[in-house]
Amino acid sequence: MVVHGKRFSAYGATETEAALNLEEKVHGFQDRTDHTSLRSWMETAYYQTLAKASDKQREKAKWAAGHLGALGDLPLAEVNRHALQRLVNSKNLSAGTIKTMASCWSAALNLAEADGLIPHNPMRHVRLPSDPPAAKATLSAEELRRLIEASRGYSGFPLVVLGGLLGLRIGEVQRLEAGHFADGELQVPGTKTVAAARTLPLPKRVHQELAGLPTPLLSPCQSANRNALLRNAKRAGIERRVHPHLLRHTCLTLLQWIGCPYETRARIAGHSLRHVTQRYSHAEWKAMEEWLNNLSTFVYTSKGNGVGNAGEMLSGPKGQA
Numbered sequence: 001m002v003v004h005g006k007r008f009s010a011y012g013a014t015e016t017e018a019a020l021n022l023e024e025k026v027h028g029f030q031d032r033t034d035h036t037s038l039r040s041w042m043e044t045a046y047y048q049t050l051a052k053a054s055d056k057q058r059e060k061a062k063w064a065a066g067h068l069g070a071l072g073d074l075p076l077a078e079v080n081r082h083a084l085q086r087l088v089n090s091k092n093l094s095a096g097t098i099k100t101m102a103s104c105w106s107a108a109l110n111l112a113e114a115d116g117l118i119p120h121n122p123m124r125h126v127r128l129p130s131d132p133p134a135a136k137a138t139l140s141a142e143e144l145r146r147l148i149e150a151s152r153g154y155s156g157f158p159l160v161v162l163g164g165l166l167g168l169r170i171g172e173v174q175r176l177e178a179g180h181f182a183d184g185e186l187q188v189p190g191t192k193t194v195a196a197a198r199t200l201p202l203p204k205r206v207h208q209e210l211a212g213l214p215t216p217l218l219s220p221c222q223s224a225n226r227n228a229l230l231r232n233a234k235r236a237g238i239e240r241r242v243h244p245h246l247l248r249h250t251c252l253t254l255l256q257w258i259g260c261p262y263e264t265r266a267r268i269a270g271h272s273l274r275h276v277t278q279r280y281s282h283a284e285w286k287a288m289e290e291w292l293n294n295l296s297t298f299v300y301t302s303k304g305n306g307v308g309n310a311g312e313m314l315s316g317p318k319g320q321a
Helices: 015-033 038-049 055-066 069-073 081-090 095-114 141-151 157-166 170-174 204-210 222-235 244-257 262-269 282-300
Strands: 185-188 198-201
Touching (some): 157 170, 157 204, 222 244, 262 282
């Protein structure tokens, strides 16, 4: 029921009734939890619910109770989200370990809430740490060259070339048609953001690789294209799992390796830049064209196992390296 824009259906139909019932419920919580600590609750009532669980789950519950410290001696009614947040922040453990402990604490407090010992579970409002983002895996220039050679003549080949040498997303390659290729340019149909719809110079090597291929270049089924890429990677002797977006990360990483400036890489990738207009000047277009040609030359001539060797780096526009 809504009274003056407020809801009282949880504790009563009117504001007065809700206030009285809530006050009575709070007093009841305080009376019932004076002598029930969080640790004793976990070691008795919560542990009993795990009677049919595996030994590993029961050991995990005991282990989580042992990490409560002084907070475990507090009555259930006095355990609040601020105390739990300080406890979580004080743990010098991995994010996964802390989340495992917190899940046990939360399960015990959920049981206390269901039994009417606390009005709500304070763990719902505790912020848990997150693992730092893992570094994005990429292929080396030599691995990309081997993948291109092993894919030639097989399905998924256009994805390898356009993803690895131009940084196109799989959705962008799927939407390409014959009309998108004209006069040494490639009009990329955006599939993610406004900036993703862009026009790129088409390197000579890429044009040669795609010449004569029917359009559309890829199957509309993404799973079929991913499986084709996996087969091509196995054919190339690449042991790691290769997926379409890995090719895009590889392209941008190799561009950075050969010295391509951030602004040019962002334009090639279709990343939006707040301070850069999408209307390219002649100099900007020539810079993209030169860097993309440098990248394709760098990949096709690469023989090292790493990302690249200092002796293999090419000179960029205006003598940059």
